Each structure stands twice: as C-alpha cells, then as structure tokens.
Amino acid sequence: MSTLKIAIQKSGRLNEDSIQILKDAGISIDNGIDQLKAEASNFPLEVLYLRNSDIPQYLIDGVVDIAIVGDNLLVEKGNDIEVIQKLGFSKCKVSVAVPKAFDYKSVQDLNGMRIATSYPKTVLDFFNSKGVTVDIHQISGSVEIAPNIGLADAIVDIVSSGSTLFKNNLKEVEVIFKSEAVLAVSPKVTPESQKIIDTLKFRIESVLRARKSKYILMNVPNDKIEAVGKILPVLRSLTVLPLAQKGWSSVHSVIDKDTFWDVIDQLKEAGAEGILICPIEKMVL
Numbered sequence: 001m002s003t004l005k006i007a008i009q010k011s012g013r014l015n016e017d018s019i020q021i022l023k024d025a026g027i028s029i030d031n032g033i034d035q036l037k038a039e040a041s042n043f044p045l046e047v048l049y050l051r052n053s054d055i056p057q058y059l060i061d062g063v064v065d066i067a068i069v070g071d072n073l074l075v076e077k078g079n080d081i082e083v084i085q086k087l088g089f090s091k092c093k094v095s096v097a098v099p100k101a102f103d104y105k106s107v108q109d110l111n112g113m114r115i116a117t118s119y120p121k122t123v124l125d126f127f128n129s130k131g132v133t134v135d136i137h138q139i140s141g142s143v144e145i146a147p148n149i150g151l152a153d154a155i156v157d158i159v160s161s162g163s164t165l166f167k168n169n170l171k172e173v174e175v176i177f178k179s180e181a182v183l184a185v186s187p188k189v190t191p192e193s194q195k196i197i198d199t200l201k202f203r204i205e206s207v208l209r210a211r212k213s214k215y216i217l218m219n220v221p222n223d224k225i226e227a228v229g230k231i232l233p234v235l236r237s238l239t240v241l242p243l244a245q246k247g248w249s250s251v252h253s254v255i256d257k258d259t260f261w262d263v264i265d266q267l268k269e270a271g272a273e274g275i276l277i278c279p280i281e282k283m284v285l
C-alpha cells in the first residue's frame, strides 16, 4: 500500500493544533521538534514538518499530497489548490489598517499610498478590484511597525485579537477576507493517494463534528417528553429509556456546544431534571 505525504507546520501557530487533529483522528505521530519527517505508526501517512509559507509550493509541485496550512497563504499563492476541509483553528482576518489619526472614509483614500505587507498578491488583487493604485512594500514580518517608522502609509496583515494593531497605534479599516487552517490537496495527487485522503477526511470530519457538539442526558417525566423533544435538535430521533422510577424516562440527545446553555434553560422550564452534558469523542454520521 502506498503512503500519503502530508505537510504540517514545523513550528508556529499551526503546529500543535495540526498534530492534535491528526491524533484525534487516531493517527499517532511525533511532534516534529527534533525531526523534519516522521511516519505514522498506525496509518499510511508520512508527515513532513515544513515552514507554513513554503507549503503551497510543495503542494503545487506534488512534493506532498496534502497539507494543513493557513488558507491565507493559498490565497496569496493564487494557484488553484483545492481546499477539502476547513479545520476551525488559527482563525484570523487579512485586513487593511491605517494609523489611528488617518481620517479614513473609503478604500479610495489609499490611492497612490504605500502599503507594507507580507502578502503582495493579496494586496494587489484587492486594490485592483477596487480600481485603486497602491505602491506595495513587501516585508516578511513586523509589518505593523512600518507606518510608525515612515516606511508605509498603511498595512495589510493578519489580524486576530487586534492587539498588535492597537499597540502600534493602527486601526483596521477593511477586512479583505477571513482565514483559518485548512486541509488542502495537491493538484498532482494520484488515485491511490486519493483513497487514503478520503479515509483521512472522513476521520477528520468525525472529529470536527464531535468538537462542535455535546452529548446531553436528562431525566424527564413521561408526559413532558414531547415538550422536551421539541427543544432538542436531534440527529434522527431522541433516545428515550425508562427509569426505575415509574413515570420517568432518561432522554438522550446531541446538541450544539455553542448553544447548550440557552437550551438548558428551556429544558428546565419544560420539566427536565438531572441534566448531564458530556463531551463526544467522535461523531460518525
């Protein structure tokens, strides 16, 4: 059987979450601290630990079959590298920011200005689409300092909490797009590798689904089950099991992790008691 080659970031913001998602998908690998390559012990997968910024080119060349990479880098690369799964971590925005004192009204205000960035193609495409001409200064890091040292009038960089902008006296004025870590596939992938990719994707989907959900159990008087059932969004139907105490049942379901506090209040009002919320490890539909 052939082995799938996957690229993940060697060190940085994506490294730990990338390894964790593979582990949660049942694949055991080392953390890449002292090595550039590792074989999974229980899945046909070879992991290459690379610089995030080098990964799009490795995908294009077919050096790796698949990768976990920041979507912003695929956008910057501009080739049609297929994204098969958004992974829900390393969420950020690629934004335009200007000094706080800049009286910004619209993107036209940046016509003829100098923009510092690590993402020149993204910047060019964005301003071209708005009919605005800018002068791009490409730098590879510490972009937010550029306006303060007179290198640029504005910047395009990654924004997450906004604290780097704040500390450098800048304000976000345009969000070009939102990014997160994604699973991307090489255009040169072979049919044999594709089969392993399908298995891996299936596992990762189950992990992501489980991360979004909680398992909920509660005791409900039998005459209130219908009312409780209306509150619970269920996969197929509720699981209802009789309790030792006559007239009561144990009701089980799956709920969205972000909304369970709201749902719990409604369930209590509808007559549910002894509510338990548990994590779900995997969820296969």
Ligand SMILES: Nc1ncnc2c1ncn2[C@@H]1O[C@H](COP(=O)(O)OP(=O)(O)OP(=O)(O)O)[C@@H](O)[C@H]1O
Residues within 6 Å of the ligand: 009, 010, 011, 012, 013, 014, 050, 051, 052, 053, 054, 069, 070, 071, 072, 073, 090, 091, 092, 158, 159, 160, 161, 179, 180, 181
């Ligand atoms: N502050 C942030 N919050 C959330 N996600 C971020 C943030 N900064 C960057 N990211 C996302 O994480 C990815 C990796 O960022 P990181 O700073 O670790 O690496 P890098 O400087 O792009 O990479 P490398 O040195 O590996 O080439 C980025 O491409 C982006 O998608």
Ligand SMILES: O=P(O)(O)OC[C@H]1O[C@H](OP(=O)(O)OP(=O)(O)O)[C@H](O)[C@@H]1O
Residues within 6 Å of the ligand: 013, 141, 142, 144, 157, 158, 159, 160, 161, 162, 163, 164, 165
């Ligand atoms: O909005 P915030 O939460 O402040 O995050 C944004 C900052 O995070 C990233 O830098 P990082 O910390 O990865 O440093 P780097 O430039 O050395 O990669 C990015 O380049 C911004 O500078």
Ligand SMILES: [Mg+2]
Residues within 6 Å of the ligand: none
């Ligand atoms: Mg960074």
